[in-house]
Amino acid sequence: MSAAVLHVPDRPSWKCHNCEAAWPCQLAKDDIMATSDRTSRMIYLSLYMADAIVDQPGVDPNAIFKRLVGWALGS
Numbered sequence: 001m002s003a004a005v006l007h008v009p010d011r012p013s014w015k016c017h018n019c020e021a022a023w024p025c026q027l028a029k030d031d032i033m034a035t036s037d038r039t040s041r042m043i044y045l046s047l048y049m050a051d052a053i054v055d056q057p058g059v060d061p062n063a064i065f066k067r068l069v070g071w072a073l074g075s
């Protein structure tokens, strides 16, 4: 198991469990990019996005989309 595997979101804060940066932190992004194809990561990140929207009802869903999914759209 690589260290990057531990860079998972803590809920409901959605900070990285390991480094406490806003998730996905850079190491989580690197791990996602290295271990999934585009379709897989879109599904994976969209599922996280749905959970994040439920966990953070006061946060603009568009901002959550940009944070969790938007960074990977161009890849």
Ligand SMILES: [Zn+2]
Binding pocket: 007, 008, 016, 017, 018, 019, 020, 021, 025, 026, 027, 028
């Ligand atoms: Zn992290």
